[in-house]
Amino acid sequence: MSGQGSEHRPHGELRESLSWMPGGEIKGCPACRRVILSPSQAPDALCPLCYQAELVPQAGLVRLQPPEIFLPAALSETCVMEVLTAFTEKVPFKVDDLDANKMRSRLRLLWWPQWLVDGDLQGQWSGTFGFDYQVKTAHESYGDSGWQSREKVRTETRYLPRMGEITRHYDNLVVPALRDQNLRIGQIGAYDSNKAVLFEQNAIQNNYVQMPEIDPQELLEIAQNGLREKGVQDIIKAAAADRKREVNFEGDFNNLNWTEFLQPVYTTFYIDDQGKRQVVALNGQSGKIYGRRMASVQKAKKLSLILAILPALALLTAIILSIFSLNPGVIAGMVFVALFAIIFLGLAFIPWVRASLWNNSENREKADFR
């Protein structure tokens, strides 16, 4: 898949719109600083990635050519609902807004980019390669019945020198276009790029498209290393080796062609106790969901206080009666009641503590969606 891109100049010029998405407008988010191609019929102006600010028109350095391939969004309505429902379950004292239907209504589909590099690898290689072979050995055990020998087969590797030439063309080497790409893949999981299809304008017509953040010039070394690695994997196969120890390559990377590859991600949000929008993202292909599942500390606190009223009253009564009663039997009974009241008072605070701990854990373990 090549021929649609321009070499080393994918970022065309300062533009506010692109020909391959009619009506689309290039906008920026003042909160997360991302540049997004917003569709003409966007539901609102909120940034579909961070939901913290409204997108504002912004001219950006963008690639003029349309993307070369994209991964169609593969999640059905039902599937999305199932994932969202499962996401909202088993959260203690969950916030009211953490609701699958509400989140479904706010769902947006966004396409995010990766670079695809095609290129020729031409040159000479030499290196040391490992060839596995098996040796017969034995394991000996000595005990009450004397020596017992058990034959075993052990795999060893013999390293031998090899050299040669390579003239190969490689297509679709995936190179990051976003600075936080690895973090994003860590959050919503990887995509199966084998299911990518040729780009169709209609397929993304009413969706957001995130713009690349890294210029290919910056990525040249990464692309060359990637092509070299693909070449090394082929050299290992060509030499019928099992592994490599070291490979040296002297040659050129020619006809590098950069195109864009779009992948789908669904984003939505809910509002937590603090009034902050918590972003939830779904891998548009696998359905893996990512986001914090916040508990409502306020709800838990309210419950704790209600539960604490009765033991607090009992404790107070026991203290008063103990002070004013001269009957040792009554005093002893009141001490007993007071002890129970203290225990129940402590138990009453469990919901509050539980919700706080839950939120702390969510905040600690999950970063903002990138």
Place this chain on the structure above:
Amino acid sequence: MEKLEFEQVESKVPGITVFVPKAKQKEERQAKSHTCPQCGGHLAYDLLSSGLACSHCGFKAAIRPTVVGPTVARQEFTVDTMEIAEKGWGKMRNMLHCQQCGAELSYPQGAVATSCPYCGSNSVNVTQSEINLFQPQALVPFKVKPDQLQGITQAWIEDGWMHPSALKESAKIGGFVPFYIPYWAFSLTIEADWEAEVAHTVTERYYDSSSKSWKTRTRVEWRWENGKVKDGFSDYLVSGVDKKRLNPKILAEIQQYNMKELVKFNSDYLIGINANAYDVDLPTAWAECKAQMREIAKKLAISDASNPRVRNLSIEMSYDNERWRYLFVPVYIAVYRFGEKYYQVMVNGQNGRVFGQKPIDWTKVWLAIAAMLLPGLLLTLIGLPLIAIMGSGIFLIMLGLALLVGGGIWAYQVYTKAAGMEAL
């Protein structure tokens, strides 16, 4: 450093060419024609000049040895190698077969089969035998010249008093046959985890109620110990000759070879010299080596314990870096006759160490034993009546008993040595 030459091989991926180091041309190991360039006679290895010589016209040609020492390539126990080693090639070649002891010898070109070097029998004939799979990779060349042998062996035969006096005069060891013996040289590392109950002697005080006093006693306390032992071996030799043919005890006495003098195998060294193709194949020799390693591991484990007195010993042992090579080492073998019996003698062809069978004169041995015991016995016998009659003589009895014990130990050692030599 040797510069590698490369040659192209088939590539599994289009667009990529693959070059591998050129394989060194395998040396032709088929019988070479060793004809004298001067007279057309047969050339043979000459032990005196350490080169090839023509027995007809005296022409001599030097062999340039390639000393490889310990750098000779070691082979691994790959699955393929072991499978082939177990099955063999199935090819046949001419061998010299001894009808008396069954020895199979390689048949030197131009050699005239007369007698078997192992047993001295004349009943030898040429037979067809299955060719051995492995060719030797290196050999230790002969350094001891044939003219030194008489002196070496005469000194050996005259050494020792246990042998018949007539041996020195009548037994003339001659007819030494230079011989290359096959050896499997193994290199390996053994690593063993052991666990055992080890005896610890504990001294304790206790109250003896019968004597109403405190006493001290010792008892054995068994404590569990464990450890790990490791040892490495380089060129651990296992003979490739059947034990029935060459006495393993004699071989063991002379098999100290300096492996630094190993030379690359060259068939020129074997012209006119007997060489025994291996009877003990690689799997059998390796099994023998492993059996010896097991015992070594056991000894190492016991010596690793805080006390060699152990019980419930268990060991888990594994091998690593196992390699083997197939070597030829030089010996001179002779069979001499004394009385009605034949005795085998071997001389290490590299360092001249000699060992072999010698007849034992048991009359001499028993007389010597009697002489060792007699002083102690006499003193004790004299001391006993003295103490009965005069009440003194205890010193004589003590001295006699001490001499008896000392003489007994000495006599036992002499007997063991004589019996051991006869058992050879």
